[in-house]
Amino acid sequence: MNTMNLDISLSDEIPADETGRQYYYIEKARLYVQQLSQKLGRPLTFCVTTFGCQMNARDSEKLRGILLEIGYREAPEESADFVIYNTCTVRENANTRVYGRLGQLKPLKKKHPHMMIGLCGCMMQEPEVIEKLKKSYPFVDIIFGTHNIFKFAELIAERFATGRPVIDIWEGTEQIVENLPNQRKYFFKSGVNIMFGCNNFCSYCIVPYVRGRERSRSPQAILDEIRRLADDGVVEIMLLGQNVNSYGKTLDTPVTFAALLAEIEKIDKIRRIRFMTSHPKDLSDELIQVMSRSEKICRHLHLPVQSGSSRILQKMNRHYTKEQYLALVDKIRKAVPGISLTTDIIVGFPGETEEDFQETLDLVRKVQYDSAFTFIYSRRTGTPAAAMEDQVPEEVVKDRFQRLLKEVQDIAAKTCSVHEGTTKEVLVESLSEHDPSMVTGRLSNNLLVHFPGNPDLIGKLIPVHLTECRGFYYLGEQAV
Ligand code: 5AD
Numbered sequence: 001m002n003t004m005n006l007d008i009s010l011s012d013e014i015p016a017d018e019t020g021r022q023y024y025y026i027e028k029a030r031l032y033v034q035q036l037s038q039k040l041g042r043p044l045t046f047c048v049t050t051f052g053c054q055m056n057a058r059d060s061e062k063l064r065g066i067l068l069e070i071g072y073r074e075a076p077e078e079s080a081d082f083v084i085y086n087t088c089t090v091r092e093n094a095n096t097r098v099y100g101r102l103g104q105l106k107p108l109k110k111k112h113p114h115m116m117i118g119l120c121g122c123m124m125q126e127p128e129v130i131e132k133l134k135k136s137y138p139f140v141d142i143i144f145g146t147h148n149i150f151k152f153a154e155l156i157a158e159r160f161a162t163g164r165p166v167i168d169i170w171e172g173t174e175q176i177v178e179n180l181p182n183q184r185k186y187f188f189k190s191g192v193n194i195m196f197g198c199n200n201f202c203s204y205c206i207v208p209y210v211r212g213r214e215r216s217r218s219p220q221a222i223l224d225e226i227r228r229l230a231d232d233g234v235v236e237i238m239l240l241g242q243n244v245n246s247y248g249k250t251l252d253t254p255v256t257f258a259a260l261l262a263e264i265e266k267i268d269k270i271r272r273i274r275f276m277t278s279h280p281k282d283l284s285d286e287l288i289q290v291m292s293r294s295e296k297i298c299r300h301l302h303l304p305v306q307s308g309s310s311r312i313l314q315k316m317n318r319h320y321t322k323e324q325y326l327a328l329v330d331k332i333r334k335a336v337p338g339i340s341l342t343t344d345i346i347v348g349f350p351g352e353t354e355e356d357f358q359e360t361l362d363l364v365r366k367v368q369y370d371s372a373f374t375f376i377y378s379r380r381t382g383t384p385a386a387a388m389e390d391q392v393p394e395e396v397v398k399d400r401f402q403r404l405l406k407e408v409q410d411i412a413a414k415t416c417s418v419h420e421g422t423t424k425e426v427l428v429e430s431l432s433e434h435d436p437s438m439v440t441g442r443l444s445n446n447l448l449v450h451f452p453g454n455p456d457l458i459g460k461l462i463p464v465h466l467t468e469c470r471g472f473y474y475l476g477e478q479a480v
């Protein structure tokens with residue numbers, strides 16, 4: 001694509017505040033998009049693909065919001081003029097997938113010279129990745145990281161103005177830019193960032209290096225956003241942070257996560273509150289109390305344990321033992337009976353022995369999780385664990401992984417079925433993928449339920465009789 005000359009009649013002054021500045025660039029990018037779509041005689045289209053966690057999913061909604069504002073329309077990747085990958089790097093296979101997809105885009109771009117490719121997210125914060133992209137994938141148009149996602153419109157305008165690839169990666173930031181556009185995937189539920197970054201430095205984890213230090217949004221900004229969402233039809237919110245339990249500690253006037261939840265609870269139209277992720281070491285008694293009294297906080301807690309061996313937990317820098325974790329689980333179950341617990345577990349951390357692994361199996365049996373995400377340890381360059389000796393051989397890890405998966409699945413099938421025969425509220429999310437006469441929704445504990453219904457139910461909370469548990473989901477009937 002060549003440079004585009006624009007007769008822009010925007011206000012001459014670029015606003016000084018960052019939000020205003022970005023709206024200025026949204027206007028500017030919109031003019032470029034108009035010009036190109038006039039030339040092509042059709043609207044320009046985009047497709048954002050998200051890899052990784054809920055945090056990235058929320059970031060992608062911000063990217064989509066900006067793109068729609070600029071005048072792009074959404075389309076499938078095969079036909080999109082602007083393809084964006086919002087990447088993850090928590091495990092090596094996430095990176096491999098992005099390179100694979102990029103390889104497939106190359107011939108497409110050759111065929112459509114005005115096509116643009118954008119890359120952002122955690123993977124872009126790694127210097128080796130940028131080097132590799134420059135060398136092997138020079139056809140990528142826009143590259144930015146996790147700290148300057150708010151600059152998306154500015155980077156697009158720059159790409160149009162210069163005709164050259166734009167690479168803008170920041171090492172860190174203190175900045176939180178409020179009130180930019182975003183386009184929710186669902187009209188009735190939304191993620192809400194409450195904090196960014198992580199200060200924990202678990203020894204296997206790359207997140208603190210790619211997402212930077214912990215920064216909390218002000219309670220005011222969060223509450224304002226949730227009130228606006230509620231007025232716009234949102235009934236369920238998911239509060240997002242790498243470690244929500246340490247929310248507010250670094251604010252000028254510190255606020256606890258529990259106090260924030262209590263304020264959110266007061267917003268009338270919000271019916272369900274979820275949050276993730278909780279670090280066991282920071283989960284306070286105050287939070288447990290707020291959860292036990294709450295009408296709206298969902299009966300579900302995602303509490304990553306990572307390993308059941310206290311020796312490995314120490315090497316992971318997790319700051320709790322197996323016994324402390326189990327005591328915490330007991331305390332939560334007593335205060336919030338019937339709460340569903342889920343977790344993350346890593347298999348094959350350096351130095352993990354069969355005995356350590358048996359401790360993990362034992363913990364899984366004791367806790368009886370509703371579900372668990374199990375991961376094979378992935379060596380991330382730059383993390384302390386990557387330099388540890390005695391990395392566990394692949395065959396050993398694979399065998400342990402299979403054994404753990406079976407244990408987790410057997411337990412989950414049992415735990416999930418306990419609600420059979422009861423009537424519970426379901427937030428209806430969509431038409432069923434398999435049967436258009438059915439709808440699909442979620443229980444407070446996050447389990448899926450399918451029941452006969454029509455599209456009018458989407459976004460509503462409906463009492464449903466849970467007739468049959470099919471492993472990890474329920475079949476039900478609307479209760480009258
Ligand atoms: N290898 C495997 N799993 C990892 N996780 C984080 N870093 C790694 C790694 N290097 C897992 C943890 C975390 C989840 C989001 O990803 O279990 O809770």
Ligand code: SF4
Nearest residue numbers: 198200201202205207
């Ligand atoms: Fe990674 Fe640990 Fe921070 Fe979670 S708490 S993002 S596992 S360093």
